[in-house]
Amino acid sequence: MTTSDRMTVFDRALVRRRRDRAVPNFSDHSFLFDEVAERLADRLEDVLRPFPLALDVGCHDGAMGRVLAGRKGIERLIACDLAPGFARAARGLAADEEFLPFAPNSFDLVVSNLSLHWVNDLPGALLQMRQILKPDGFFCGAMLGGDTLIELRRCLYEAEMAVSGGVSPRVSPFAEIKDAGGLLQRAGFALPVVDSDTLTVTYADAFALMRELRGMAESNAVLARRKIPATRGLLFDAARRYAELYAEPDGRIPVTFQILYLAGWSPHDSQQQPLKPGSGEIPLGQALKNGNGSLS
Template structure:
């Protein structure tokens, strides 16, 4: 199931109160399950280092325990970082290393042009109004300020989603949503443009992690605070037979020679800048002063008339 821009405009996808409860429960033992947050935080910090620019005032949007602040300060010389997380417990943990606030990513409590950069790692995939959250982030940036977000994408946990769906159909005669829908790469690119960011760039990584069995994977997801928070999720206890059957399906389809099973995590990286007069602007179509053929030392060939339906081309 793709988390499309149409869904974000028309549907309440996530139960935000459940998102907060999941994160509050995870906070106490988060250090035992934060490997993905740590890995993506390191990758985000490396990307900011490549920009070779100072960002004195920074917002960590969806901070969890505050890993980003501790990773950025030594490498980038950030002078002042505010951590924001919807979980009271995570915000409390982050406050041990500096300013932190418990608030929603969709309702930012900051004045316009408050930050030189806003960074978000593994949090925005739980936001209902992602276009609105991105607009608010852009408004909180100073002109020419940087937004850099890393969120889970559509290929994430596709193995688990398929196994659970098939198991529920077999055992219960129907399936409810159990794995969060995630944004697709092309949707994320469009959202950055809609939010008014200049020079938007979206790319992705695919990380594969292996587990001894699917039950350890699900335990890990709960430890990350990534439990099911979809509004239309099946309420009440699920029979153990559903999970046992899902484990069988998962193992049969994806189990490796050593018996371990893989889990995929697609990471979408969203980069954009608050508009500023100094930024490069795209040229008007047809305004080029040099031919591509000259640059490539080749011969320009006319495209000719448009192709007709049913006509073959060699």
């Protein structure tokens, strides 16, 4: 990747500070990380091979390490996180996802649980993770997708338009599923697979949701955000709209978290290879005929 390819969207120093501040009370807000760690581990159970040496990139408080303990033949798991506080909590080391301090061909497995959506150079980070895998090593990660917080995004947008007559980024942008597979291919992963699911959580009101996001260290960190806090009027208007548009019969509001799951292999000669164009032994017309199809 050249310098001109790089996009700087997030304030990474702010992300690090917020993660460090979240450490003492993170267990009160970590349900999403714990749930997705379990789902990532379930996906790994479908891979019929052991992973003696594994790396957890963006470990937070070590949820992946706890879930993977004693599973998949993992003899050693190294945890790292952008925030030194989280690195200490997970008994790992402080390391930036964009500048991983590991030698090529080091790991059998790299996992990442809800951290990569804060990376500016996502193609570069994925490339580094592929490079530090041994040949035929496996990457499995989860990140927040484009439908995450879609309700909050709408209500903040409409409230700011009404109160200020203009808008600024109030919710961080997230990757779309249609782009994720291309990112894996661009990073050189073989046999890339991307899928998603949606988790819906309810809160008493929009203010409870905002407190949860702060506790998760998932508040807006876009460089283009307004540097002054949102006014009380804007926040109350957004909360009112949220309740009017989305509240359930019991008065609680639903919140969408879309999770993208990315998986791929470090290339190896033993892996299944796609046929070269024109190398098929059966003509297309014959294949369609055998399958009771027809050309039109």
